[in-house]
Amino acid sequence: MISPRFVRRLSRLLQYGLLSLFFAFVAMPMAVIVVFSFDANRFPSIPWGGFSLVWHEAAWADPMIREAFVNSIWVGLGTAVLSTAIGFAAAYIDFRHRFFGKRLFVFAVAIPPAVPTTILGMAMLAFVSRIGLSGRLETIVACHVAVASSFAMALIRLRLGEFGRDLEPAAWNLGASPWAGLRFVVLPFCRPALIAAFFLSAAVSFDEYMIAWFVGGVHETLPVRILNQLQGQVNPKINAIGAGVLAVSLVLVFLARRFTNLRPEPMHGPDLRGDSA
Amino acid sequence: MTSSFVALKGLDKRYPGHHAVRGIDLDIAAGEFVAIMGPSGCGKSTTLRLLAGLEEPTGGSIAIGGRDQAGIPAHLRDTPMVWQSLALFPFLSVADNVAFPLRMKRLGAKERRRRALEWLDRLGLAGMADRDIAQLSGGQRQRVALARALITQPSILLLDEPLSALDAHLRVRMQTELSRLHRQLGITFVYVTHAQSEAFALADRIVIMSEGRIRQVGRPQDVYRAPANPFVAEFMGMNNLFRGVCRGRADDMATIETPAGHYAVPARRPLAVGEPAAFVVAADRITLARAEDGPPSGPAVRGTVLGLEFVGSTQTIFVETEGGQEFRVQKQQHEIEALDLVPGRAVHLAWEPRHAWLLPETE
Numbered sequence: 001m002i003s004p005r006f007v008r009r010l011s012r013l014l015q016y017g018l019l020s021l022f023f024a025f026v027a028m029p030m031a032v033i034v035v036f037s038f039d040a041n042r043f044p045s046i047p048w049g050g051f052s053l054v055w056h057e058a059a060w061a062d063p064m065i066r067e068a069f070v071n072s073i074w075v076g077l078g079t080a081v082l083s084t085a086i087g088f089a090a091a092y093i094d095f096r097h098r099f100f101g102k103r104l105f106v107f108a109v110a111i112p113p114a115v116p117t118t119i120l121g122m123a124m125l126a127f128v129s130r131i132g133l134s135g136r137l138e139t140i141v142a143c144h145v146a147v148a149s150s151f152a153m154a155l156i157r158l159r160l161g162e163f164g165r166d167l168e169p170a171a172w173n174l175g176a177s178p179w180a181g182l183r184f185v186v187l188p189f190c191r192p193a194l195i196a197a198f199f200l201s202a203a204v205s206f207d208e209y210m211i212a213w214f215v216g217g218v219h220e221t222l223p224v225r226i227l228n229q230l231q232g233q234v235n236p237k238i239n240a241i242g243a244g245v246l247a248v249s250l251v252l253v254f255l256a257r258r259f260t261n262l263r264p265e266p267m268h269g270p271d272l273r274g275d276s277a
Numbered sequence: 278m279t280s281s282f283v284a285l286k287g288l289d290k291r292y293p294g295h296h297a298v299r300g301i302d303l304d305i306a307a308g309e310f311v312a313i314m315g316p317s318g319c320g321k322s323t324t325l326r327l328l329a330g331l332e333e334p335t336g337g338s339i340a341i342g343g344r345d346q347a348g349i350p351a352h353l354r355d356t357p358m359v360w361q362s363l364a365l366f367p368f369l370s371v372a373d374n375v376a377f378p379l380r381m382k383r384l385g386a387k388e389r390r391r392r393a394l395e396w397l398d399r400l401g402l403a404g405m406a407d408r409d410i411a412q413l414s415g416g417q418r419q420r421v422a423l424a425r426a427l428i429t430q431p432s433i434l435l436l437d438e439p440l441s442a443l444d445a446h447l448r449v450r451m452q453t454e455l456s457r458l459h460r461q462l463g464i465t466f467v468y469v470t471h472a473q474s475e476a477f478a479l480a481d482r483i484v485i486m487s488e489g490r491i492r493q494v495g496r497p498q499d500v501y502r503a504p505a506n507p508f509v510a511e512f513m514g515m516n517n518l519f520r521g522v523c524r525g526r527a528d529d530m531a532t533i534e535t536p537a538g539h540y541a542v543p544a545r546r547p548l549a550v551g552e553p554a555a556f557v558v559a560a561d562r563i564t565l566a567r568a569e570d571g572p573p574s575g576p577a578v579r580g581t582v583l584g585l586e587f588v589g590s591t592q593t594i595f596v597e598t599e600g601g602q603e604f605r606v607q608k609q610q611h612e613i614e615a616l617d618l619v620p621g622r623a624v625h626l627a628w629e630p631r632h633a634w635l636l637p638e639t640e
Contacts, residue, residue, distance in 0.1 A: 169331050170364035172351040174425065175381035180352075184380070188368045 030246055037239035059240040068225035069244075071137060072206055075221055078141040079148050079205035084198045086145065087152025088190065092182075094153075095160040096168075110154070112147045120147070121214035128215055135217025143215050144205040151204060152197035159193035160186075196259035203252035206245070282307035282342060282465055283328070283433065289336030290323050290489075297323040299489035300337060305482075307432070310459050310466045312480035314473065316512070320489040321469045325435050328467065329356045342432065352381070357426035358435040361442070363418050365410045365425070372397065372406035375424045382429070396424040400454075416447050423458070433465040440475060452478050473514070477501070485509050506638035507555050515560040517604045517626075520639075523552045531635065536600045540576045542633040555636045560607040562632040565594065567616055568623035577627035580604060582618050594618060596626060 037056065041049035059065050090109045094102070112120065124143045128134045133142075167189070171181040187194070209223040216224060226241055281304035290298040298320040305311050313321040326332045328339060330351035339346040346354060357378070365374050373380075375396055376389040384392075397406055400420040410418065419439065426434055436455075440448045456479060459466050470476055476483050477497045485493045485500060485508075492512075493505040504510035510518055521535035531544035533554050542556045566573055580596040583603065592613065594606040604626060618624070 164362060164364060166360050166362045166364035167366065169351070170358070170360055171366075171377070171381075173329050173331065173356070173358050174378040175352050175429070176377075177350075177352050177381075180381060184377075185366060189366075191368075 033239050033242040034246065036236065037243040039236065039239075042236065043234075055236040055240040056243075059237040059244070062237065064220070065222075065225055065229075065237070065241060068220040068222045071219055072222040075137060075140050075144060075212070076202040076205040078138075079144040080198045080202035082141065082145045083148035083152045083201035084194055086149040087154075087197050087201075088156050088194060090149065090153040091157035091160055092186065094157060095163070110150055113150050117208075117210040121210040124211060125214040134215055135219065137216075137219050139215050140212050140219065140221065141205075143211045144201075144208060147208070147211070148201035148204040152201050155197045155200065156190055156193045159190050163189055192259045196256045199252045199256035199259070203249055203256065206252065207249055281305060282309070283467070284340040285324075285337065286340075287337035288324070288327060288334055288339060290320070290327060290332060291335045297489055298327065298334075301486075301489075301491050303484060303491065303494065305465060305467065307465055308463050310468065310479055310481045311484060312468045312470055312476035312482075313484045313486060314470060314476050314512075315486035315492075317471065319486040321471075321486050322437055324486070325358065325437050325467065325469050329358050329435055330354045355429060355431045356433055356435055357429065357431050358437060359422050359426050359439040361438040363422045363439075363442075365418060365421055367410050369410070370406065371402065371408050371410065371413070371421055374410065374421055375428055377425060378429045392428060393424075396428050397421075400424050415443055416451065419443065419451055420454075423455075427458070427462070431464065433467065436466065436468045438470050438472075439468075441470075441472070448475070455479060485512060487512070502559070503634060504557060504636060506636055506640060510557045510636060515605060515607060516557040517560065517563070517602075518555060518557050519633075520553070520555045523548045523550055523554045525550060530630070533635075537578045537598060537602075538576075540633065541630045542635050543631055545635050546637055548635070553639045555639050556633045557636065558628045558633050560593070560605040563604075563606045563626050563628050565606055565608065565613060565616060565618070566625045566627060568625055570625075573625055573627040575627050576630060576633070577625045578604070579623065579625055582620050582622045582624055584620050585618060596624060598626075 035048075038051050038053070039049050040052035040054060090106075094106050121143075124146075125134060128139050128143070133139045163186070167185055168181050171185040172178065176184060206221075207223060208221075209227060212221040213224045213227070220228065222241065222245055226238060226245070229235065229238055229241070283303070283305040285301055285303040287300045287302060288298055289300045290296075301320075301324065313324060315321050323332060327334050328341075328346075330346065330349060330353075334347075341354070341356065366377065369377065372390060372393045376393040379389040379392060394403075394406055397403060400423060402417060402420050402424070405413065405417065405421075410421070413421065422439070439455075440451050443451060452475060455466075459479075466479075468476070468479060480497060482494060483497055483500050484491055487508055493500055493509045495503070495505075500509060501513055501515075504513060504516060507518055507520070510516040519533065519535045519537065519540065521533045521540075523531050524534045524539065525532040526544060526548065529544055530541045531548050531554070533540050533542050533556060540556070542554075548554060564573075568579060572579075578598050578600075580598040583595040583597050586593045586595070587610075590610055592608055592610055594608065594613070596604045596606060598604055606626060616624075
């Protein structure tokens with residue numbers, strides 16, 4: 001007889017096994033890139049040729065890669081700042097005001113991430129070249145903002161959903177001008193979501209290839225550089241860049257998570273029963 | 278009216294598709310405790326928000342301290358409010374919540390802190406200054422909201438159902454606290470509530486509203502004993518209403534014909550024969566007798582006991598009259614013990630003619 005206990009254990013083991021396989025499948029390519037970026041061999045191959053920083057150094061020494069990296073940082077930063085600001089404004093308008101065409105407005109803000117990036121990139125290129133703005137770093141920022149502010153708005157709007165309707169009027173009632181209410185009540189309340197939106201927008205921008213490739217012209221961001229590099233010779237420098245991009249993205253996403261996962265602050269109201277005063 | 282501190286004149290507020298406040302006039306004296314009561318949607322909270330400048334009136338005027346409030350935005354009025362939801366700022370500490378109005382007045386951090394601690398102390402929250410709002414109990418939050426509203430030493434305090442979220446025991450304690458604060462500060466309190474017990478326990482004067490209009494203003498005992506119209510009489514709950522037509526007058530009594538019979542009622546106002554009239558008999562003015570003991574000599578109606586409800590030592594007896602109305606009788610437990618009242622028992626409800634109150638308004 002097989003004991004039920006044994007069956008339970010086996011079942012549990014299989015469940016964990018399956019889950020591990022799944023994560024291995026997802027993470028393996030990234031792990032491979034990271035591992036081989038530290039490999040001394042000329043070509044990624046087994047056995048490993050020993051630990052070496054030579055490809056990281058080579059990548060860093062490549063002026064084009066360096067420039068792309070710096071471009072990515074600027075674009076990411078600019079996108080993060082603008083998207084957070086615009087995302088907040090859009091979320092606040094949706095939260096506070098009622099007006100004709102509001103649904104359309106909210107829909108328009110939410111739609112960009114749903115459009116295939118190829119189409120988005122082409123459309124953006126067609127538009128910015130017509131108004132004479134193609135091939136500029138600022139243009140990449142503007143186009144990234146169009147996509148990233150959707151995410152920023154979604155995050156901040158979610159937070160505002162927990163914002164008591166009375167809090168802002170209460171602030172006015174206690175002497176806060178509408179601007180002071182925004183500054184001292186709405187913004188502090190939204191702070192975790194604002195920070196999360198900032199990092200998430202930066203991450204979206206930092207990883208984005210298609211739009212940057214279409215509208216950037218001669219200005220390459222890091223993902224564009226990687227693809228261009230691949231079209232030339234295959235070089236372990238790619239792995240080094242990949243590892244670097246991966247590290248930055250992970251940090252950004254981790255930071256974004258860190259701030260969205262904040263302990264939800266209990267609002268006023270729900271628990272007014274007990275009293276120990 | 279130079280003595281009125283708050284003066285509402287023809288105050289009106291229309292929303293698209295909803296006329297919330299329909300031209301009300303009200304004068305409130307400095308230092309008075311006024312409670313505004315009414316069923317939900319009667320416009321009482323809107324009136325309070327209009328006073329605070331959180332809504333723009335669509336007609337009429339508000340003067341506070343002799344100053345017309347038209348065009349003064351909410352943050353420049355000194356009309357702090359205690360909210361039903363309390364509306365404490367969850368991201369600020371207790372002391373920072375209390376000091377918020379001072380921060381808006383750009384007072385220095387030290388002075389803000391000093392005065393916040395002073396008020397916390399005064400409301401029995403000493404030592405709580407650096408706690409999170411989330412760590413406080415319901416009663417403590419209530420006090421924080423009060424301290425925050427009072428820290429600027431306003432001359433008027435608005436309260437919007439401030440105790441409705443508390444349990445019964447705590448509510449009574451906070452009532453005492455509010456009473457004490459009102460006495461000590463000597464400022465005007467305008468208190469919106471739907472709870473009769475709170476209004477009666479606290480207010481100097483009661484304003485009863487329905488459908489955006491004021492239906493009666495008066496001292497609690499006046500509103501209770503001398504309702505102005507059927508709405509107020511029924512809103513007070515412990516009144517039994519008779520509607521009918523005046524059929525005759527003799528001296529200072531009028532005879533009113535109602536579906537339940539003819540009744541003599543003290544005519545406290547001019548009343549023409551043939552004119553519609555309504556009167557009430559308060560639940561505690563009625564005496565009960567069992568039907569088999571024969572009809573009483575004075576005015577009475579017959580009915581059937583529907584049920585009984587204990588409220589401490591008093592008991593409320595619900596009776597369905599022969600006309601199908603539900604009447605209430607309020608008695609001390611010992612007064613009715615002998616009657617053995619059970620649902621279904623036939624009874625006579627009797628009262629002395631002088632206890633019938635002819636309503637000044639029929640509608």
